[in-house]
Amino acid sequence: MSAFQGTKMNPSKFHKSQLKFYLFLIPLAVFMALPIVYIFFHAFKPIDELFAYPPRFLVDKPTLQNFVDLFTKTNDTGVPMSRFLFNSVVITLIVVVLTVIISTMAGYALSKKNFKMKKAIFEINTLALMFVPAAVAIPRYLLIDELGLINTFLVHILPLLAMPIGLFLVKQFIDQIPDELLEAARLDGASDYQIFLRIIVPLVKPAIATIAILSFQLVWNTIESSSLYVNDEGLKTFSFYMSTLTSQVSGNNVAGQGLAAAASLIMFVPNLIIFIILQSQVMNTMAHSGIK
Amino acid sequence: MRNKKRDHTHWVFLAPYIILFTTFIIIPVAAAILLSFTYFNAIEKPTLIGLSNYVGLITQDEVFMQKVLPNTLTFALIVGPGGYILSFILAWLLAQVPKRMRTVLALIIYSPSMTAGVAMAVVWTIIFSGDETGYLNSLLLTMGVLLEPIQWLQSPEYLMKIMIFVTLWGSMGVGFLAMLSGVLNINTEIYEAGYIDGINNRFQEIIYITIPSMKPQMLFGAVMAVVGTFQAGAIGVALSGANPTPQYAGQLMVNHLEDYGFIRYEMGYAAAVSVVLLIVVYAFSKVAWRLFGEKD
Numbered sequence: 001m002s003a004f005q006g007t008k009m010n011p012s013k014f015h016k017s018q019l020k021f022y023l024f025l026i027p028l029a030v031f032m033a034l035p036i037v038y039i040f041f042h043a044f045k046p047i048d049e050l051f052a053y054p055p056r057f058l059v060d061k062p063t064l065q066n067f068v069d070l071f072t073k074t075n076d077t078g079v080p081m082s083r084f085l086f087n088s089v090v091i092t093l094i095v096v097v098l099t100v101i102i103s104t105m106a107g108y109a110l111s112k113k114n115f116k117m118k119k120a121i122f123e124i125n126t127l128a129l130m131f132v133p134a135a136v137a138i139p140r141y142l143l144i145d146e147l148g149l150i151n152t153f154l155v156h157i158l159p160l161l162a163m164p165i166g167l168f169l170v171k172q173f174i175d176q177i178p179d180e181l182l183e184a185a186r187l188d189g190a191s192d193y194q195i196f197l198r199i200i201v202p203l204v205k206p207a208i209a210t211i212a213i214l215s216f217q218l219v220w221n222t223i224e225s226s227s228l229y230v231n232d233e234g235l236k237t238f239s240f241y242m243s244t245l246t247s248q249v250s251g252n253n254v255a256g257q258g259l260a261a262a263a264s265l266i267m268f269v270p271n272l273i274i275f276i277i278l279q280s281q282v283m284n285t286m287a288h289s290g291i292k
Numbered sequence: 293m294r295n296k297k298r299d300h301t302h303w304v305f306l307a308p309y310i311i312l313f314t315t316f317i318i319i320p321v322a323a324a325i326l327l328s329f330t331y332f333n334a335i336e337k338p339t340l341i342g343l344s345n346y347v348g349l350i351t352q353d354e355v356f357m358q359k360v361l362p363n364t365l366t367f368a369l370i371v372g373p374g375g376y377i378l379s380f381i382l383a384w385l386l387a388q389v390p391k392r393m394r395t396v397l398a399l400i401i402y403s404p405s406m407t408a409g410v411a412m413a414v415v416w417t418i419i420f421s422g423d424e425t426g427y428l429n430s431l432l433l434t435m436g437v438l439l440e441p442i443q444w445l446q447s448p449e450y451l452m453k454i455m456i457f458v459t460l461w462g463s464m465g466v467g468f469l470a471m472l473s474g475v476l477n478i479n480t481e482i483y484e485a486g487y488i489d490g491i492n493n494r495f496q497e498i499i500y501i502t503i504p505s506m507k508p509q510m511l512f513g514a515v516m517a518v519v520g521t522f523q524a525g526a527i528g529v530a531l532s533g534a535n536p537t538p539q540y541a542g543q544l545m546v547n548h549l550e551d552y553g554f555i556r557y558e559m560g561y562a563a564a565v566s567v568v569l570l571i572v573v574y575a576f577s578k579v580a581w582r583l584f585g586e587k588d
Contacts (some may be wrong), residue, residue, distance in 0.1 A: 009387050009483075010476050021388045028382075029400040033463060035415045036403060042418070054430045066359045106309035113302035121306070128317055129515055130577045134546045135569045138553045138562050140316065141324035147315075162312035165466070192301045214466065217406055228554070243530070245414070260414045264407075272405035279399065286466070287473035290508015290586070291515065 001113050042261035043067070046069060050257050060279065066262035073259065079233045081241065085266075088238035091156045092219050099163050099215040100208050107170035107207075108200050112182060122171065126291065128164040137228065144229055166211040172288045173207035174200060207288075209281035212227040217271055242267055321570065327563035334557045343367070347565035356565075359540035360548045363452065364572070367544060368521050370456050372576065375463030376517040380510075382464060383471040384498065398472060399403060405465035413530035416458055420444040445532050455542050459524045467513030467520070474509030475502060507584050514580035522546070522573050545569045561588030 011018065042050070044062040073081050110122050140159070149155040153255040177200065185195050201208070226240030247279070275282070328345055330338035349356055382401055386394050404412070419427045422443035429441040444450050478501070486501045503510060525546025527534045535551055537543050543551075545565060552561030 009478065009480060011388070011390050013390055014393075018389050021385050022393075025382075025385055025389070025397055029397050032404055032464075033400045035412065035419070035461070038419075039415055042415075051425070053429055054434065055425050056555070057427075101547075102308045102312065105305040109302040109305035113305075115302050118302075121310070124318075124434060125313070128313070130519055130573050131317055131321075132519060132546075132569065132573055134523065135549070135566045136320040136324045137550065137575070138559050138566065139320040139327060141553075142559075143315070143320055143323065158312065159316045162309060162316055164313070164317070167309060192305075196305070221407060243413075257418060264412070264414045268407050268412075272403060275402070275406065276399065279395065282469060283473050283476075286470040286509070287477045289466075289470040289512045290506075291511045 005065060031244050036268065037260055039264045042257070043265040045258065045261075047258060066258040070259050070262045070266075079236075081238075082237040083234060084241040086237060086272075087153075087156075087235065088220065091153075091237060092216060095157055095160050095219040096215050096231060098157070098161050099166055101161060102161055103166035103170050103211050104201065104204065104208060105196070106167050107174050107204075108196055110167070111171050111174035112177075112179070112200075125164050125167055129168060131164060133159075133224065141228055150229055151232050151235065153235060156219075156225045156235075158227065160215070160222070163211070163215055163218070165285050167291055168291075169210055169285055170204055170207040172290070173204045176288060177203055206281040206284040209278040210285040213274055213278055213282060216274055220270065221267070238263075239267060324563045324566045324570070327560055328567045330560045330563075331559075331561040332563075334559050338560060340558070345561050345569075348561070349564055349568065353433060355536075355540055355543070356548060360543050360545055363540075363543055363587065364545045366452070367459075367524075368572075368576065371459045371524065372517050372521040374456075375460050375520070376467070376514060378460065379464055379468040379513060379517070382470055383468060383475050384502065386472055387475040400470075401464045402469065404462040405468075407462075412458075412462065413527070416454070416531060417445065417533075420454060422446060446538050448539040451528065451532060451537060451542040455528050458531070459527055462524075463517070463520060464517065465520060466515035469506070470509045470516070471506065471513045474506030478502065478505045511580060511584035514584055515577055518576045518580060519574060521576075522569070547571070 022217045038057065041057065043066055044064070045059045046065060047060055049056065050059055071081055109126075110118060144150060144155060144159070148284040149158065181199065182195055185199055190198070221239055223240045223243050224238070226236040227243075230236055242260075242263045245256050245263055327338060329340060329342060331341045331344075332338035386398055386401075389397070421429070422441060422445065424430055424433060424441045426441065426444070428444065429438065432438040433441065442450065444454060482501055482505060483497065486497065491497055491500060507586070522545075525544040528537045528542030528544060528549055529550075532538055532542060535547055535555065537547065546569070549562050549565040549569065552558045552565065
């Protein structure tokens with residue numbers, strides 16, 4: 001089929017006919033990356049460069065002072081920054097691990113088991129993909145109050161564990177596993193739990209990686225739980241602390257800029273690293289992400 | 293088949309999800325609907341007032357009808373389809389270049405969506421800062437476009453445009469990745485067959501082959517675009533640093549809801565706003581299903 005002249009999708013090597021795509025993609029990518037590159041530079045700027053007029057994009061004499069200040073800074077109520085970071089790390093770890101487990105288990109049941117409510121549950125879940133948490137902030141608040149979760153550590157964790165999109169992705173993935181494989185294992189005497197752990201989990205690793213990333217991004221960046229459900233300063237998260245720094249930056253007050261930039265960098269970098277490590281798995285999952 | 297009767301393991305697998313899902317998603321939605329028919333100030337018990345909240349919302353809430361609703365629709369209609377079309381175009385373009393380059397570019401394009409929203413508001417507030425040390429002001433002043441710095445984030449004229457820009461910047465998320473894999477996974481033989489059948493340019497190829505072959509991913513991307521758009525509501529408040537936003541210029545439904553619910557404590561009224569918001573999100577998603585769903 002060498003006569004075929006149409007689009008060459010997923011080409012294996014560079015060809016000058018691809019130049020036109022680069023011509024569009026590269027400037028756009030540079031433009032999109034600018035604000036992110038900017039945080040990197042800004043976070044390392046010494047105080048005189050932060051205040052410099054005219055402002056400069058690049059950093060001249062990079063310094064770690066902003067990070068030192070950030071880590072030694074204690075907020076008005078005497079809670080050190082490291083406490084917020086510690087809270088965030090612990091909460092994020094717990095949420096990511098539990099979300100992965102809960103979604104994969106539910107995905108297995110919805111994909112490979114036959115029972116009455118199965119279709120209905122999946123339908124409701126697909127509908128819930130459109131759920132906008134902010135829209136029901138008030139009843140959620142009342143419910144959480146009712147459950148006695150206000151001002152507890154658990155309030156950062158429990159509301160984030162049910163992730164409709166996570167269940168959706170893993171279910172689509174498990175659908176690809178042939179039933180014969182599970183049947184064969186069952187004939188060999190494997191129990192449901194063994195099938196789940198030995199067959200399903202290893203085969204849906206890409207979906208698991210994707211859920212982990214999505215859930216990480218959600219919990220690491222969220223400020224809702226700290227701002228609405230927690231009054232105790234010592235229980236708030238880093239992302240919330242970060243957002244309080246932001247509000248100080250507005251207007252002419254540039255005093256907190258260095259701190260805020262260093263904090264944004266700390267917020268951003270973990271997202272980036274995790275995504276880079278797992279990106280090929282994510283692409284694999286997304287190929288199965290369609291709604292049928 | 294012998295053990296079919298006592299096989300209830302699916303409930304064991306499902307239980308944790310169902311319990312959390314019901315508690316934190318289903319019940320709040322149901323409660324929002326119920327509360328929306330009451331007057332509730334968070335201190336006294338809710339009293340049933342029928343449809344008054346909705347009637348008030350439509351007939352008396354000038355801010356809602358004149359600012360919040362038009363703002364939300366403008367924002368949603370530009371950011372939703374705009375981000376979606378942009379995602380598709382970028383995914384398609386990326387599929388035309390070799391793997392290594394594609395991975396790097398896709399990573400860059402995806403990265404804003406990782407932290408989009410509040411964390412990035414820091415950067416934007418500095419870039420759009422109102423005095424001459426703001427990057428945009430400084431740039432435009434040096435270029436001679438402006439004579440005086442503009443209070444970008446405090447000006448009703450610019451706030452909405454900046455919100456749309458910032459949200460679009462961060463909208464190449466999961467939907468974008470899904471579309472990218474969708475394009476990459478189309479069997480090349482379909483293209484060859486298409487050319488034999490008389491397709492003769494790239495545009496026809498996209499309309500007749502690429503999009504129909506990746507309908508499921510297109511639908512997934514569309515649903516994610518709708519959700520992402522309505523979740524981005526916090527951006528106006530984050531950028532301007534105030535709720536309500538200056539002269540309600542950037543006030544979206546989500547902000548209006550928080551204004552009434554958490555600032556004025558009119559919870560019943562706020563619940564009515566949330567029900568309207570959920571209906572709007574649902575309606576938008578329905579349109580997406582119509583366009584790309586296999587069946588209705």
